[in-house]
Structure formats: structure tokens, C-alpha cells
Amino acid sequence: MKQRPYNFSAGPAALPAEVLEQAAAEMLDWHGSGMGVMEMSHRGKEFIAIAHQAEADLRRLLAVPPNFHILFMQGGGLAENAIVPLNLSGGAAADFVVTGSWSQKSFKEAKKYCDAQLAAANTAADGSHTTLPDPATWRLRREARYLHLCSNETIHGIEFHELPDLKSLGSDAPLVVDCSSHILSRAIDWSRVGLAFAGAQKNIGPAGLTIVMVREDLVGHALPVCPSAFDYKTVAEHGSMFNTPPTYAIYIAGLVFQWLLRQGxxxxxxxxxxxxxxxxxxxxxxxxxxxxxxxxxxxxxxxxxxxxxxxxxxxxxxxxxxxxxxxxxxxxxxxxxxxxxxxxxxxxxxxxxxxxxxxxxxxxxx
Amino acid sequence: MKQRPYNFSAGPAALPAEVLEQAAAEMLDWHGSGMGVMEMSHRGKEFIAIAHQAEADLRRLLAVPPNFHILFMQGGGLAENAIVPLNLSGGAAADFVVTGSWSQKSFKEAKKYCDAQLAAANTAADGSHTTLPDPATWRLRREARYLHLCSNETIHGIEFHELPDLKSLGSDAPLVVDCSSHILSRAIDWSRVGLAFAGAQKNIGPAGLTIVMVREDLVGHALPVCPSAFDYKTVAEHGSMFNTPPTYAIYIAGLVFQWLLRQGxxxxxxxxxxxxxxxxxxxxxxxxxxxxxxxxxxxxxxxxxxxxxxxxxxxxxxxxxxxxxxxxxxxxxxxxxxxxxxxxxxxxxxxxxxxxxxxxxxxxxx
Known part of the structure; x- marks a missing residue:
């Protein structure tokens, strides 16, 4: 086959050709089931096998500890900007580190649900973002239910090459990490993280799937106004099938996970x-x-x-x-x-x- | 090609073989663009053309009036059960007709956001649902911001063959219709409807896409706790691209719409x-x-x-x-x-x- 063009899109983004070729080959009949993946009941044994494999492969790839749930959700990072404070803030204090457009949006949306305060920002006088504020300078509130940061700012091209150790900074708050645009390109130090989320459309592939990895003890504290479909406890208890999940996007993500395992x-x-x-x-x-x-x-x-x-x-x-x-x-x-x-x-x-x-x-x- | 099996799934459900064949053929290269649809930026001219065509075809198929927005959202019917009252109830009164599992779930979820009351129910003494309550007997409150019904109950197999004319019953409330499981199988009388929504995974195909058709005057009244990604006004103002839309599901839905037009x-x-x-x-x-x-x-x-x-x-x-x-x-x-x-x-x-x-x-x- 002729070399495909190189696609530098920030997201939705390029997928490995092998993944697309397999998806095309299985489009009308997945593994002799007589159904394409898009046509399967999410309650049937075929799709449940696909979803379980995807979850197990992701857990293996990122060494997600057993006390973390892996949730397959919808709405992308922008929906998580509301869903995280709806689930974790208890309407109380939450701290934010703003290092670019994405963390800025997260900070703004959270104000609707809790006492969101800026712990640090890297905004220059001209509005640009070109540095990361030193964690030693962050204003961490003792009462904060969590601290949010975006570990890779897609628009400004800024990445945390090490996640901060909040405990060493005197804070017990769990770290919430929006890792949408660099998930699976590096390990995650789970000892420093309470929740990590990622829209799949950047470094995994299909849009319409959001992956949330959350420590069990942080689940079950949603505000009463949290929609049931976005309550981590409801989602976890139903194995990400409270509402119909984005089945085809989960299938494609699963093919990407298997491709990643084959690559090393x-x-x-x-x-x-x-x-x-x-x-x-x-x-x-x-x-x-x-x-x-x-x-x-x-x-x-x-x-x-x-x-x-x-x-x-x-x-x-x-x-x-x-x-x-x-x-x-x-x-x-x-x-x-x-x-x-x-x-x-x-x-x-x-x-x-x-x-x-x-x-x-x-x-x-x- | 050998006859495919007949797939009677309630959803996600069978797609026309022609649609799947076209999707497979275009998987690695859509119309010579060098990209598969899953790999395209939602802001690029290629995907915008796909989304516009899908919206125009749906508007034509269902004769959606110009004063209705067509929104491509995420979360399915279960998320809409929260999103509708978050947008339409104003925290005030909303009436519900319960005729099976789906409308029962809608009623229960709405209680989190407003004064939701039962206008009518068809529940028999043994808990079954086998009839539809006569609209002449519905308890319609003058102050209700809307009346919700599910026009086809997927689980119980009950369908409204005519939507009620609330005006003739003395109510000015807009009708909210969950038409997930029979959308595009019959016309919708828009003179009787304020909002209709449908998860796409039943009678359109791909899971992960929710279609909301809403009269313009009902948009712009969301409760402050409504997540921005689910505020109809925000979604409408951004042409369903406030957050990254479920691009591949929109593309497949668009292929289904074109198939429907070809069928008549x-x-x-x-x-x-x-x-x-x-x-x-x-x-x-x-x-x-x-x-x-x-x-x-x-x-x-x-x-x-x-x-x-x-x-x-x-x-x-x-x-x-x-x-x-x-x-x-x-x-x-x-x-x-x-x-x-x-x-x-x-x-x-x-x-x-x-x-x-x-x-x-x-x-x-x-």
C-alpha cells in the first residue's frame, strides 16, 4: 500500500493504519458473530468481551493500580470540567493550577460547583503561557478537596515532565490530572494521583469516549445535582454501562491498546x-x-x-x-x-x- | 455476498449493510483527503462538511422547522433525562407521563432538578405496562414548564401512534418527546412538540451520539448548575462543536440519513x-x-x-x-x-x- 499522508492533527488525530485496516475488515462481521461491532447490544457477550479486554489492556499499559476504577464515559474533557467538581468537590474548596487554555477552562467551569481558587498560574503579561510555575510556590489550601492541573496543554505545547508530589508540599489533597493529550506516551506515577482523565480523541483516537481513572475512595461523594449518567459511583457500579456506552469508540480504543502492546x-x-x-x-x-x-x-x-x-x-x-x-x-x-x-x-x-x-x-x- | 444474519437487537442495533460497506471502504481515506473520518479535526473543512450534510439531511427527512435547532450531543437518553430538566425546567414544575421503563427513569431523574409530578401512568396492578392512558385524563398543571413522554417504550413495546395535542387539552406547556427508539420511522408533528431527543443507537445506528431537536425559544434558560457542555444554548451557539463531537458516530448517522433518502x-x-x-x-x-x-x-x-x-x-x-x-x-x-x-x-x-x-x-x- 502507498504511504499514507502524515496527519499532524491535534485531535481527533491520526490512528495507526493497522488499527484502521482491522476495523475496516471487521466492519460487517466481528469474529464470525455475524454482526459488526456497531450493531452489537452492549449487554451481549461479544461486546462485553471487547470492553473487558480494552479495560484490562489499558490497566496493563498504564499500570493502573487495583484500587482505581477505569470508567468509559462521554462528553470529553470539557464535560469532565463539570463532572469532576460535581463528583469530587463536595461544593467545598478546590485548587487549580492554570498553565494554558485547558486548565483555564477547567478552573472557570469548576467555579459553578465549588469554591475554586487559583493555586498558581503561568500567564505572562502578554497573556501567553510559556513556562510552568514551580510547585514550591503554589498556594495549596489545607481544606482543598483536590488540586487540578492539565499535564499537557495541547494548545500551548506545555508539558509537566514530572507530576508534583503534593504530600512533600504539605498537602493531602488528591491530584486531579487532565492528561488528554499525552496519555499513554509516558508512565503515570499513581502514588501522586487521585484521578486522571483523558478525552480519547487525541492520543488514543476516536472522539466521543472519555477515560476516567479514579481512586475508589474518591467515588461516592457526588453532589445531588450531578446527573446520574455522570456520577462516578453509578458509572462504576454498572461497569460503565449505566447508559449505553460509545461502543464503537471503545472498540477502536481497544484496538489501539493492542497495537501499543505489540509495539512494546x-x-x-x-x-x-x-x-x-x-x-x-x-x-x-x-x-x-x-x-x-x-x-x-x-x-x-x-x-x-x-x-x-x-x-x-x-x-x-x-x-x-x-x-x-x-x-x-x-x-x-x-x-x-x-x-x-x-x-x-x-x-x-x-x-x-x-x-x-x-x-x-x-x-x-x- | 452471502446473506448477513438478521439482527433483532434493541440497540445498539443493526445498520444497513450498504452503510457499513461504505464506511469500511472509506476507513483509511475519506474522499481522497488522505485521512479516515476518525482522524479528522472536527474544525477542518472535511468534517464540517460531513456534519453540515448530516444535519441538513436529518432536517429534510423529519421536516424539522427552521425555528428548531438540531444538536449533536453525547450521553444518550439517560443523560438527557438530566439535561432536559437542567435546560427547560427552571427548577419549577414539570409534568410526566409514565408508560414504561424509559419514561419512569426520566421522571425519577427530573426530580433532582425540579418539581416533577406524574400527569398520568399506565402501570397495572402487577407492575406491567400494556396500555396508554387517555390524554383527556392527564393531570396537566398550568404552571408546568413542559410535559415529558416517551413516544416509544423500547422495553415494553408501547408506542404513541399520535402525539397528544396539549393545546386542545388546555395546556400551553411544550411537549418533550423521547423518541429514541422510533425516530425516523414516522413523521413528527412539530406543531405539538417543543423538544424531541433520541439516542442514535436504536433506529439510527451508532452509540455515543444523541440528537436533540429543540425549539429556539426553549433554549437559553439553563439552570446555573447545568454543565456548559450540556447547555443547549452553548451547544447551539457552537454548532454542536463546543466540546469535540462524536465525529465518527455523526458520520455514520449521516450515511444512514443518505440511505434513508435513497429508500424514499x-x-x-x-x-x-x-x-x-x-x-x-x-x-x-x-x-x-x-x-x-x-x-x-x-x-x-x-x-x-x-x-x-x-x-x-x-x-x-x-x-x-x-x-x-x-x-x-x-x-x-x-x-x-x-x-x-x-x-x-x-x-x-x-x-x-x-x-x-x-x-x-x-x-x-x-
């Missing part, structure tokens, strides 16, 4: 992510033409926003990129420029092709 | 539904062996629960059915027996095959 799991994904990110940032920094504004210590391995010295160059850059099979490189409208999202499904060859095109473009326009 | 639209689907239902109910009634307990005037054309005189016959019936390619005929656990869901994607030949098997089974076991 999360450790191998991290090795590749480091390699791809070093190649791309290295090319940007060495160019004297392209630039990335994020402090090196917190540059995202997944989402790389970058800029050129002249606004008029973006249109021809994007046009030439498409002609070379390099897709969806336009930057987010709130920051402009270009952005390459290089998730697990992006092979090293895709980043090499991008760097090669960048060099060529610079030679013509730099 | 909703009028043709209704003609076929009547024909299929008459065939199946006729066979049940004439058998003296199989039985359906629902009053004839409100039997569902979509979901046909039926029973045999001896509990011990169900296991061999289901085993023989599978051997003949007749799948997912087991009744819902709350009512037992058998259930054939004969949605739009079920051809007449499937019902003929079922009736033929029923006759054969009766001859051996009757």
Missing part, C-alpha cells in the same frame, strides 16, 4: 516520543528561522507549536505541506502559527518528512 | 414499518401459542416483545434462532420472554424469516 507498551512509546520531539525541537532551534516560545524544561513532546518570522509565509507553508502529504499543521486559532501534534500514531518517518520540508521551505523563503 | 425517506420507512409490524403481530395473534400483552391500539411498530406458554422453551428457541441467522431475540431482563426489534434497517425478509422460524418452532414444541 508505554516505555517504548516514551522512547519514541523523546526521539521525535528532540528531532523536531532540535530542527526548530537550529534553524534561526522557526521558533518555539516554550521554556525548554516544559516543552511538550506531543504538541509542538512553532512560528516563522513573517505572517505571510504561513499560507504557502501549509499549501506546500499538503502537497507533500503533511496534513493539519495549522496552529490553533488562539495562538496562530503552526502546530505539529506528534502523538503515538505518528512514526519517526513523519517527523523526518516534516523536518525535511521545513529545511527546504526555509531555503526558499528564509 | 420517512414516509417509505413508515409504510415498511406498518407492513413488518402487521406481519409479526398477525403471526403472534393467529398462533394460539405466542402472545403479546400490549393493547392493539398502542403496540409498537419497532419493538415487539412476545412470550411462549412455557419458560423452558426460551433457551431452545434462541439456540435454534441463532442457528438460522436470527440474532439477539432475547427479551429485556426486566420483562423476560423474547423481543424482536424491527427498526428501519431490518428488511421485510428478516421478519418473514423470523415468522417462518416461529411457525416451525411451534409445530415442534407447541
Amino acid at each position: 507498551g508505554v516505555a517504548e512509546m516514551e522512547r519514541r516520543a523523546v526521539q521525535k520531539a528532540e528531532l523536531l525541537y532540535g530542527a526548530i532551534d537550529a534553524s534561526g528561522f522557526y521558533s518555539n516560545k516554550v521554556e525548554r524544561s516544559c516543552r511538550s513532546r506531543m504538541n509542538v507549536p512553532f512560528f516563522m518570522p513573517d505572517e505571510r509565509l504561513y499560507a504557502p507553508f501549509l499549501e506546500g505541506a499538503v502537497a507533500r502529504g503533511l496534513l493539519q499543521l495549522k496552529g490553533h486559532k488562539s495562538v496562530g502559527g503552526l502546530r505539529a501534534s506528534i502523538y503515538n500514531a505518528m512514526p519517526l518517518e513523519g517527523v523526518q518528512a516534516l523536518v525535511s520540508y521545513m529545511t527546504e521551505f526555509q531555503a526558499r523563503h528564509g | 425517506g420517512v414516509a417509505e420507512m413508515e409504510r415498511r414499518a406498518v407492513q413488518k409490524a402487521e406481519l409479526l403481530y398477525g403471526a403472534i395473534d393467529a398462533s394460539g401459542f405466542y402472545s403479546n400483552k400490549v393493547e392493539r391500539s398502542c403496540r409498537s411498530r419497532m419493538n415487539v416483545p412476545f412470550f411462549m406458554p412455557d419458560e423452558r422453551l426460551y433457551a431452545p428457541f434462541l439456540e435454534g434462532a441463532v442457528a438460522r441467522g436470527l440474532l439477539q431475540l432475547k427479551g429485556h431482563k426486566s420483562v423476560g420472554g423474547l423481543r424482536a426489534s424491527i427498526y428501519n434497517a431490518m428488511p421485510l425478509e428478516g421478519v418473514q424469516a423470523l415468522v417462518s422460524y416461529m411457525t416451525e418452532f411451534q409445530a415442534r414444541h407447541g
